[in-house]
Ligand code: AHG
Ligand code: MN
């Protein structure tokens with residue numbers, strides 16, 4: 001029988017491998033896991049207390065904000081503003097950076113997050129989740145954090161992860177070396193190590209893309225998706241939940257590819273991208289890379305992109321190395 005390891009124990013063990021670590025990152029992640037438990041409790045009882053439904057507000061990216069989005073946003077802020085570990089935060093739900101209140105100490109890290117990913121299909125009980133990314137600050141310690149601290153590439157991440165609030169709630173986390181998954185035991189309220197050292201399969205048999213956008217893709221993307229459905233490539237299964245967190249989580253465990261390519265619905269030259277670099281594509285791509293997968297925009301690794309604005313978006317192809325290599329061959333016009 002294998003050992004029972006809580007996320008706290010796991011973080012402490014990881015910290016021991018870094019003799020220079022001060023314990024700040026461990027404490028920060030520890031606080032975050034409590035926020036996740038609170039959000040999980042609310043997501044699970046949302047139907048009962050009629051919390052579902054729109055709040056009548058719009059977030060910085062123009063999406064409708066549901067009440068649970070707001071709850072998740074407020075919970076993470078209220079948990080993380082006073083710990084002394086952060087110099088500022090940034091969220092998909094807030095237009096500007098979120099300062100640490102003047103009365104609290106400013107720490108050496110920055111937290112960027114999507115408080116509730118996939119919330120557009122929440123009324124149908126589809127899995128939703130929280131995505132988080134942690135960078136080390138770049139401005140001098142002790143001062144208020146600025147956009148300079150937030151606008152960093154995936155390469156500079158010190159930790160990232162996500163939580164899926166589903167039939168069972170799972171936290172997937174990396175502090176750089178490996179990726180581990182923890183399942184919440186609701187009876188004791190602890191995340192317990194259930195998926196140590198997750199490695200993505202070299203190739204999968206599932207592709208995941210919103211094919212409703214097909215007529216707005218560039219020709220190369222269309223040809224790739226036609227190919228993957230052909231007898232030559234197959235058999236591949238199509239799976240698209242419409243919650244990035246759930247689609248990428250499945251891709252991480254089973255292998256395959258998740259795509260959200262650029263569409264040309266409104267701007268025929270520049271096109272448009274949906275997924276946010278700081279809160280979605282960056283951290284999810286980084287996790288998949290740490291697990292042996294690939295995350296690319298088509299032109300460059302997602303991790304190389306340095307955001308110039310808080311709500312920048314980018315195209316993504318994330319998944320098993322062999323599957324993403326096939327996509328890139330089509331994207332580059334080599335096939
Ligand atoms: P959010 O709920 O945080 O706004 O994110 C929704 C995102 C992502 O989760 C998902 O992959 C994508 O939107 C789905 O977009 P389409 O509905 O255009 O396929
Ligand atoms: Mn999202």
Ligand code: MN
Pocket residue numbers: 069092114115116117118119
């Ligand atoms: Mn969201």
